[in-house]
Amino acid sequence: MGLTTPAVPRTLLIKSGRGSGDRFGLLLLILVASYLISAFTTGVLVNIIQIVLFVGVAALALRGEGLRKRTAELAIIVAVGGSAAAIILALTNAEAGAGAANIWTALILLFSVALIVRRVLVQPDVTLQSIFGAISAYMIIGLMFAAVYGAMYRFGGDTFFAQRAAGNSKTFQYFSFTTLTTLGYGDYTAAASGGQAVAVVEAMVGQVFLATLVARLVAAFRGPQRGPERGAHRGPERDPELGQPAEGAQPLEGTGGRQPSSPRRWRPPPTGRQRPPRAAQAARIAPVRSNSSPARARPGRR
Numbered sequence: 001m002g003l004t005t006p007a008v009p010r011t012l013l014i015k016s017g018r019g020s021g022d023r024f025g026l027l028l029l030i031l032v033a034s035y036l037i038s039a040f041t042t043g044v045l046v047n048i049i050q051i052v053l054f055v056g057v058a059a060l061a062l063r064g065e066g067l068r069k070r071t072a073e074l075a076i077i078v079a080v081g082g083s084a085a086a087i088i089l090a091l092t093n094a095e096a097g098a099g100a101a102n103i104w105t106a107l108i109l110l111f112s113v114a115l116i117v118r119r120v121l122v123q124p125d126v127t128l129q130s131i132f133g134a135i136s137a138y139m140i141i142g143l144m145f146a147a148v149y150g151a152m153y154r155f156g157g158d159t160f161f162a163q164r165a166a167g168n169s170k171t172f173q174y175f176s177f178t179t180l181t182t183l184g185y186g187d188y189t190a191a192a193s194g195g196q197a198v199a200v201v202e203a204m205v206g207q208v209f210l211a212t213l214v215a216r217l218v219a220a221f222r223g224p225q226r227g228p229e230r231g232a233h234r235g236p237e238r239d240p241e242l243g244q245p246a247e248g249a250q251p252l253e254g255t256g257g258r259q260p261s262s263p264r265r266w267r268p269p270p271t272g273r274q275r276p277p278r279a280a281q282a283a284r285i286a287p288v289r290s291n292s293s294p295a296r297a298r299p300g301r302r
Contacts, residue, residue, distance in 0.1 A: 099154030
């Protein structure tokens with residue numbers, strides 16, 4: 001029975017992610033652009049642009065899911081139809097219409113973050129795309145709660161903050177991300193109990209997200225290695241006294257069961273009748289030669 005080495009535990013490697021169907025890097029760029037647009041400008045046009053960008057976010061999240069053709073067509077119809085209705089309601093400048101548009105935005109983002117988190121968790125390896133996906137999901141959660149705060153502001157009689165601040169996409173996103181990251185500056189706080197409850201839920205979601213998904217990625221992070229993994233060139237463990245492979249050691253894969261060369265080669269113990277060493281053979285042959293050969297008499301002096 002051949003000697004074997006203990007099985008090496010599988011570890012997650014970080015790879016470039018090229019060739020996969022995920023495009024989380026592009027998704028992250030779209031989210032950053034959407035946040036910056038709403039952070040420096042306000043108005044109905046900004047809300048419409050955000051809705052269009054969030055539909056693109058949902059489309060990128062659906063990409064690579066392997067849905068059936070009919071299911072994919074139905075999802076596209078629902079997304080485009082709902083977004084068109086939300087844009088029309090936002091253009092009416094009515095409080096109820098703007099609130100409905102915010103609810104639709106929150107639903108799209110909730111659907112997108114669920115797909116992204118699922119895709120990141122099912123990947124066997126930690127790739128750059130999966131890291132981008134985790135960051136994108138974190139940003140989508142903040143944008144989603146900002147849309148929820150906007151809907152609560154519209155349906156609550158244009159009152160949400162205890163400081164009586166004006167409610168717009170810029171203010172709600174700032175309040176959402178400070179709550180998600182548990183910074184809690186205190187310049188904006190929710191006045192009603194409903195807003196306070198939603199803010200507490202967002203803070204808990206942000207902490208759980210960091211402690212589960214992000215912690216998993218950090219724990220599985222390993223730099224890329226070139227060639228064979230470290231330790232693959234090393235032979236099996238040997239007994240320091242006898243120089244023999246330790247008990248239970250296995251040969252490396254691809255060696256055909258042969259032990260790798262080393263300064264001190266191990267050989268199995270002798271079994272059965274073995275040929276005596278050369279020193280013993282010489283000791284046995286020497287007396288025979290001396291007895292068999294006749295002694296030469298030296299001539300004496302007369």
